[in-house]
Amino acid sequence: xxxxxxxxxxxxxxxxxxxxxxxxxxxxxxxxxxxxxxxxxxxxxxxxxxxxxxxxxxxxxxxxxxxxxxxxxxxxxxxxxxxxxxxxxxxxxxxxxxxxxxxxxxxxxxxxxxxxxxxxxxxxxxxxxxxxxxxxxxxxxxxxxxxxxxxxxxxxxxxxxxxxxxxxxxxxxxxxxxxxxxxxxxxxxxxxxxxxxxxxxxxxxxxxxxxxxxxxxxxxxxxxxxxxxxxxxxxxxxxxxxxxxxxxxxxxxxxxxxxxxxxxxxxxxxxxxxxxxxxxxxxxxxxxxxxxxxxxxxxxxxxxxxxxxxxxxxxxxxxxxxxxxxxxxxxxxxxxxxxxxxxxxxxxxxxxxxxxxxxxxxxxxxxxxxxxxxxxxxxxxxxxxxxxxxxxxxxxxxxxxxxxxxxxx
Ligand SMILES: [Zn+2]
Numbered sequence: 001x002x003x004x005x006x007x008x009x010x011x012x013x014x015x016x017x018x019x020x021x022x023x024x025x026x027x028x029x030x031x032x033x034x035x036x037x038x039x040x041x042x043x044x045x046x047x048x049x050x051x052x053x054x055x056x057x058x059x060x061x062x063x064x065x066x067x068x069x070x071x072x073x074x075x076x077x078x079x080x081x082x083x084x085x086x087x088x089x090x091x092x093x094x095x096x097x098x099x100x101x102x103x104x105x106x107x108x109x110x111x112x113x114x115x116x117x118x119x120x121x122x123x124x125x126x127x128x129x130x131x132x133x134x135x136x137x138x139x140x141x142x143x144x145x146x147x148x149x150x151x152x153x154x155x156x157x158x159x160x161x162x163x164x165x166x167x168x169x170x171x172x173x174x175x176x177x178x179x180x181x182x183x184x185x186x187x188x189x190x191x192x193x194x195x196x197x198x199x200x201x202x203x204x205x206x207x208x209x210x211x212x213x214x215x216x217x218x219x220x221x222x223x224x225x226x227x228x229x230x231x232x233x234x235x236x237x238x239x240x241x242x243x244x245x246x247x248x249x250x251x252x253x254x255x256x257x258x259x260x261x262x263x264x265x266x267x268x269x270x271x272x273x274x275x276x277x278x279x280x281x282x283x284x285x286x287x288x289x290x291x292x293x294x295x296x297x298x299x300x301x302x303x304x305x306x307x308x309x310x311x312x313x314x315x316x317x318x319x320x321x322x323x324x325x326x327x328x329x330x331x332x333x334x335x336x337x338x339x340x341x342x343x344x345x346x347x348x349x350x351x352x353x354x355x356x357x358x359x360x361x362x363x364x365x366x367x368x369x370x371x372x373x374x375x376x377x378x379x380x381x382x383x384x385x386x387x388x389x390x391x392x393x394x395x396x397x398x399x400x401x402x403x404x405x406x407x408x409x
Contacts, residue, residue, distance in 0.1 A: 019047045025087040028126065029074055031066035034059065038074035040081060050077050064095040065108070071096070072112055075119060082119060090126040097125040153208065157198060158187050164199030166237070195235040208234055209246045220256070223247045270341065273304040277334035281341040282326075286315070298322065300330055303341070 009015070019025075020042060029038040037051035050073070054061075058069055071089055075082060091097055100123060105113060161167055171189050174182040182191050189197035198205050212218060212229045221229070227243050236242075247253060273279040281303060286296040295315035301308045311329050314321065330337075 013046060014049075016047055016049075017042070017045050019081055021085065024085065025078075025082060026090060027071070027074055027078070027082070027087060027121075028090045029067065029070040030092055031063065031070045036066065036070035036073060038070055040074070040078050047081070048078060050074050064093055064099075067091050067093040067096040068099060068109070068112055072115060075116070082121075084120075086120045086122070089121050089123045091123065092125070092127055094125050097123050099123060153198075153204070154188060154196070156202075156204060157196060160199035160201030160204055161187075161189075163201040167197055167199045170197065191235045193231075193235075195231065195233060198234050198236045200236070205236055205239075205242060206246075209243065213247060213250065214252075220250065220253050222253075270303075271339075276304045276307070277302050277330075277337055279303045279339045279341065280330070280337045283343060284313070284317070290315075298325055300326075302334075 011017075023042050025047070026041040026044075027038060028041065030036070031054075033054075035051060035053050037049075039046050039050070040048040052073065054066070054069070058066065061069065071091065099109075099113075100116075102109065161171070167189060170179070170182050171184055173179045174184050174189065182189055182197070184190070191197060198208060208230060209226075213220060213226045218226075218229065223244055226247055227240060230239065230243060271279075279302075281301050283299050284296050285299060288295050288297065292312070293314060294312035296313045296317065298311040298313045298317070299308060300311065309329055311325050313325060317325075
């Protein structure tokens with residue numbers, strides 16, 4: 001007996017059956033204000049269901065276009081069932097049933113006709129009353145769009161009214177008509193968007209946050225979705241920052257959070273320098289008390305010998321100034337290093353083009369700034385500058401002439 005019932009249950013609606021490609025298909029569709037639905041049938045038994053919400057643009061369509069949107073959507077989804085055999089489309093809109101015979105088409109309707117051209121179909125009118133399944137499907141999706149958070153908080157909000165002075169003031173203002181942003185309805189305070197004002201009383205706000213974030217029906221959504229859900233029904237001042245703080249500190253969210261940031265690569269050790277002043281590191285110690293017009297110290301350390309140089313620098317040290325100090329205190333005595341390790345401070349990375357040009361330095365794009373000096377060779381005397389360099393920038397050249405003397409000549 002039970003087995004017979006079971007057999008009956010699995011062979012009847014709403015259980016789907018497998019499609020039989022030798023038999024003709026029927027497509028039933030229906031559209032409502034917010035949602036559309038359709039069912040694919042064979043011998044009056046459903047093969048597939050389909051429903052979805054309409055987007056903002058589609059909601060503004062006239063009803064016959066909504067119906068056509070439904071048909072196009074269903075045919076797109078069931079294309080693999082319907083191509084190659086003749087089928088029937090049943091719609092509950094008379095105007096839509098004459099769509100094939102329309103003489104004057106809008107560009108959108110022309111596109112639809114173009115899409116429908118690959119199908120072999122007949123369109124019939126079927127009143128809504130007989131089109132039960134599709135109607136129910138579109139209503140179900142429509143209900144889903146209208147769902148709001150409503151709990152038994154209303155009574156407690158009323159109770160909390162006397163405990164929140166701000167809410168009391170607002171209610172008085174609303175009653176006296178001094179504000180248009182708030183109004184009173186059934187002893188509750190409402191604001192724009194028909195949202196209920198929640199008083200600051202007895203962890204009421206926290207309970208709402210818990211209900212809209214921790215419950216099983218919602219399942220810990222992120223900040224944006226939690227905000228959207230709560231803001232649909234409730235309002236209180238600074239609610240967004242409260243929601244932010246709540247979601248940020250939710251233990252379950254923290255434990256299950258998916259890391260969005262790209263994982264950092266392996267640490268690459270720096271190459272070991274082989275001789276002094278081949279590779280140096282550079283950084284600033286800043287925000288020091290002013291002394292002789294300087295408020296920071298530029299620290300340069302040779303990575304081979306750990307010899308450190310501490311150069312006083314002004315507070316707002318520009319890239320140009322860094323370059324000047326670098327040449328004055330480092331290059332002059334030790335020559336140009338092959339690599340400079342820095343924290344990619346713009347003062348280092350955007351460094352002293354002029355100075356570099358003067359030394360004919362080739363710069364390669366490594367992870368550190370790497371300079372390869374091309375030394376000036378010549379048999380000129382110390383007071384006789386190499387003439388091609390003068391064409392770069394005479395002023396810069398003269399400024400560094402002393403450095404070149406000491407290093408090379
Ligand atoms: Zn959470």
